[in-house]
Amino acid sequence: MKSIKDIVSSGRPGISFEVFPPKRDASLDPVKDAVRQLALERPEFISVTYGAAGGDSSINTGAIADYVQKECSVPALAHLTCVMATRDGIAAEAQRMRELGILNVLALRGDLPPQEGSVPCGHFKHAVELVGFLKEQFPAFCIGGACYPEGHPECEHLSADIAFLKAKVDAGLDFLTTQMFFDNNILYAYLAKIRSAGIKVPVVAGIMPVTNAKQIARICRLSGTLLPPRFRAIVDRFGENPEAMLEAGIAHATEQIVDLFANGVDNVHVYTMNKPDVGRRIMANLRSILS
Numbered sequence: 001m002k003s004i005k006d007i008v009s010s011g012r013p014g015i016s017f018e019v020f021p022p023k024r025d026a027s028l029d030p031v032k033d034a035v036r037q038l039a040l041e042r043p044e045f046i047s048v049t050y051g052a053a054g055g056d057s058s059i060n061t062g063a064i065a066d067y068v069q070k071e072c073s074v075p076a077l078a079h080l081t082c083v084m085a086t087r088d089g090i091a092a093e094a095q096r097m098r099e100l101g102i103l104n105v106l107a108l109r110g111d112l113p114p115q116e117g118s119v120p121c122g123h124f125k126h127a128v129e130l131v132g133f134l135k136e137q138f139p140a141f142c143i144g145g146a147c148y149p150e151g152h153p154e155c156e157h158l159s160a161d162i163a164f165l166k167a168k169v170d171a172g173l174d175f176l177t178t179q180m181f182f183d184n185n186i187l188y189a190y191l192a193k194i195r196s197a198g199i200k201v202p203v204v205a206g207i208m209p210v211t212n213a214k215q216i217a218r219i220c221r222l223s224g225t226l227l228p229p230r231f232r233a234i235v236d237r238f239g240e241n242p243e244a245m246l247e248a249g250i251a252h253a254t255e256q257i258v259d260l261f262a263n264g265v266d267n268v269h270v271y272t273m274n275k276p277d278v279g280r281r282i283m284a285n286l287r288s289i290l291s
């Protein structure tokens with residue numbers, strides 16, 4: 001299997017997808033079915049999320065990533081969060097992933113638990129520590145990290161967020177994937193800033209096709225993502241009509257992706273979230289651009 005570092009350095013436009021694993025005791029079959037359909041679209045890789053703070057579905061991240069690679073012949077990117085984990089727990093999970101033949105890991109802190117009084121185990125306070133640990137203990141991994149074009153919601157100033165990002169990259173990141181954004185100008189300004197801060201690794205742009213009006217307010221609130229007036233108008237006009245909203249969401253995401261490719265951003269990660277139809281429709285819109 002190829003490393004994502006090599007894939008995203010190829011210099012040609014490419015699309016990757018994302019899925020989330022089922023909860024601990026749920027059947028793997030519906031997610032495998034979604035993965036199989038998404039794989040038919042020949043994405044560059046498929047990433048598999050890890051339950052928030054090592055939650056209930058994390059147990060299945062490795063199994064789904066394994067399925068992506070072995071049954072669908074697509075490189076997998078397994079997410080791994082550390083905020084509630086011990087060093088031994090992370091070592092065991094990383095070892096399991098290596099034994100499954102998983103080469104690519106997205107090293108994340110994870111969101112802090114919401115309940116007051118519930119404190120992280122404390123072994124890893126920030127993702128930078130996880131990156132350093134993986135680099136030292138599992139040097140064969142190709143390691144990615146998250147970045148935030150509008151700044152991480154916990155950080156007051158973008159410049160401080162970028163300084164922390166630089167330290168995270170220097171700890172051993174091979175590439176970055178961005179949080180979703182709906183206005184490409186925000187990404188272009190951010191890329192200029194991180195490049196001038198000395199961050200040189202490839203950046204994969206994260207695009208969320210919003211196909212459901214109810215999702216959007218929650219997503220924007222949690223991630224601190226700005227909903228530009230143009231997109232707000234789409235939600236206002238078509239939000240009550242699921243079919244129209246799906247079509248408009250796909251059209252908006254496609255337009256964003258075409259603009260990114262046209263402006264030299266070659267790698268786009270589509271937050272498909274187990275919806276093969278969304279991946280299929282976006283790929284159909286990009287067929288000639290990608291071929």
Ligand code: FAD
Pocket residue numbers: 048049050051052053054079080081106107108109110111112125126127128145146147152153154155160161164165168177178179180206
């Ligand atoms: P960090 O890089 O540790 O940053 C978190 C905050 O701490 C930032 O505000 C940063 O500025 C600050 N910071 C960093 N270093 C320091 C320091 N040394 N001192 C003080 N402050 C510091 N969550 C999941 O639970 N599962 C997933 O699968 C998942 N996948 C994701 C994929 C992508 C592409 C993205 C963008 C996010 C994903 N998340 C996922 C959400 C992510 O876990 C949260 O956004 C989390 O709050 C931050 O994770 P991080 O790795 O960016 O953290």
